[in-house]
Amino acid sequence: MSEHVYDVVTIGGGPAGMAAALAARKAGAERVLIIERDHELGGILQQCIHNGFGLRRFKTELTGPGYAQRYVDMVGETDIDIWLDTTVLETAAGGTVRCVSPDKGVSIVKAKSVVHSMGCRERTRGAIRTPGSRPAGVFTAGAAQRMVNMEGYLPGREVVIVGSGDIGLIMARRMTLEGAKVKAVFEIMPHSNGLTRNIVQCLDDFGIPLYLSHSVVSVHGNDRVTGITVAKVDEKLQPIAGTEFDLDCDTVLLSVGLIPENELGRGAGVAMDPITSGASVDQFRRTSVPGFFAAGNVLHVHDLVDFVSQEAEIAGRAAALNALGLLPDAGTQKPVHAGPGLRTVVPQLLSAPEAGKLTVRFYFRGSQPLGRAVIQLRADGEVVWDRKLKVVKPSEMIVADIPVSLLYGDGQRLEFSIEPLPESADDEALEEEEA
Amino acid sequence: MSRVTQPIQCIGCPIGCGGDVVLEDGKVVDMHGFNCDVGQAYAAEEVIAPKRMVTTTVRLKGGALALLPVVSAKPIPKGRIFDCVNALRAVEVAAPIKAGDVILADALGVGVDIVAARSVAAA
Incomplete structure (x- = not known):
């Protein structure tokens, strides 16, 4: 077991972790480390091969891998250390990071500041409690995206998409271009959760119908999905009897929301915002645990990566100031409330x-x-x-x-x-x- | 003289105006529902010559991954998206690749190169 000392460590090498590390180095932190569990930096951007990223940050339209590339290159021009294939098991109060990798085994990193930038996970079928049998062929949209765009597998031929989140819309187009038949997208809410641009360019362009206020009431199939039953829902999102209809398909993709991947935050005792499922932070993205900061989708789920980078720069800079003993004390914190009409506000303090x-x-x-x-x-x-x-x-x-x-x-x-x-x-x- | 009204959903900004464009003999003669210059320009192009960026993957040899993401350097005519993706199905490249490398020059003869979206080191 080896021990290492750093000023700032970012947990995760996606857009948030890279931007935080760069900002920390720029703000004067001498020893900065990015720990990433995948075999390369970039995070989820590497599988988001569509364009539309970076309009704000780089004033040009990039693909996900293209956006990641810019940050990978910027990190590469610095002396920031990068540990790939390394999974963090624990980030404990006091700045002790315990991680494990195939070549180094267990390592302990002592960090003056830790930036949580682990990103988010997709909600699964269990999270929306879809009734019916449990055949193969039900995937989250992001899992399908990884199969199609990075690993070279097509998860199915006749596809139904549940939920109109952006990943689902993007995958409707992607599966269509790869030769699958996407039959419909069903959204339980009376409005789409995706960007208008994606409704137009991913559904309308290919004649894929979007059914609002519709929910899957049953999944059919024994070994593999054979179809689903769908029904209209009322204002309380309950299925309306008599509106059911069946649709044959061999694949169901779920695009029903994202949840911050925050086991490490909770493990460190960081106070959470129950609505965002991320940490409660102040304007420096400082959490309730001294020396711990958070940024990106682990803090609150973003729709634009440009904002993730922006927010991570705030966290990274503050993490560096903290390591250097220059971050202003929190003092007496004022809470900032999300009132009527608002679901979330960040920072909360x-x-x-x-x-x-x-x-x-x-x-x-x-x-x-x-x-x-x-x-x-x-x-x-x-x-x-x-x-x-x-x-x-x-x-x-x-x-x-x-x-x-x-x-x-x-x-x-x-x-x-x-x-x-x-x-x-x-x-x-x-x-x-x-x- | 043929007069056609075509509904267009603007994607220029989050407001997402929906409007109609009136065409006479293939020329835009009137439009309503678009509240800014961006929207009017988008609507006019969208009815006459809609264009889209194309992103897909090509086979990759000698890298850590089996696929390389690629993107059109500029938007191509919307009606040629499938032709473009099908043309790229036959393409195989070898690592190392640098972001921006031309993977298929002047795809479909529409004057648009298909380029690598990212760099990939040789494994």
Whole structure:
């Protein structure tokens, strides 16, 4: 068993881990390490071969592997250490990282700062409790994506997709291009969870129907899936009797949401946000455990990797400052609440402000789709900031920079909320969403 | 004179305007429902000559993985997506590969190269 000492260690070498490590090195951390369980850096981007990544971060449209490549190259130009094929078993308070790899066996890393950047996992059939038999042929969309795009296997020929998350939509197109017949996409909600662009380019382009407010009520088949039964659902998402119909298929792909992969966070005793399933963090992405930071999909599930990189830079820089003894003490933290109309707000806590910082960037997710709306910040009930929005979609994160002067006023209870606005012809006055 | 109204869903931004484009003899004569220049330009191109980026994989020898992700350097005509993917089915390349390497030059004769999306070292 070998022991190693580092200033900053990122757990995971996906977009969050790479961006955090780069930011940490840039902020003055001398010894930085990325630990990655796969055989290469890049994380889930390597299997997301479609384009559409990097419009904000690199001002150009890249594929997932192309976006990863830019970061892999940037990391390669530094003296950041990279351990591949290495699985972290535990990250304990005090900064002890216990990991294992085939060539080194068990290693212990003592880190002044640890950045949790493990990403997320897909919800499975068990998570949505689909009734019926248990044949082969039911995959998560991401598992199918890995088979098709990296390993060279087609998981099936006649496909039904359950859930309209972006990975499911992307896989509808991908399976079609590889010669499979994608028969339909079923979404239990009355609105799609995917980007409009993906509905158009992955479904409409190939004539694949999207059924909203529909749920799978049974999976058929003994050894292999032979078909499913689908029904319309009511407002309470319950199947409506008499609306059932059958569809033959040999494959069911599930695209029904993502959950932060946070066993290591919980193991370290990090306080969690029950809604995001990630850590509760402050504006530095500092968790409740000293020396532990979190960024990317393990903190909250993002829709754009560009925001993951951005957030990881915040965490990586703070991790470096912490290692150097330069990170401001948390002081008395103010909680930031997600009020009506909002599902999540990150960061959830405000620590003492950093000298010279004029704004704090917040990331929000709305709880339901709206047209014109206004997002507001209330301090002790009084509106201190607002911004009009042309549209609110739960699938698309809202980003706002809030002036420090408004956050650190006398008001103790800070709450963001979203309210619908009446439709008006005054659209020109709406501010563009800025990120 | 043939007059056709075609519904178009804009993908330019999260608002996702849906509108109609009116064509006369294959020319755009009117449109409504698109509230900005980006949307109007998209709608006009989408009815006359829709284009899409193409991403797929080709076989790879001598790398850690069996497949190399590839992407069209520019969008290609939407109607040629399957031709493009089928042409790439027959292609096999060998590692090492550098991101941006041309994998299939001027695919389908539409003036667009297919390039490697990532680098792959020789195993």
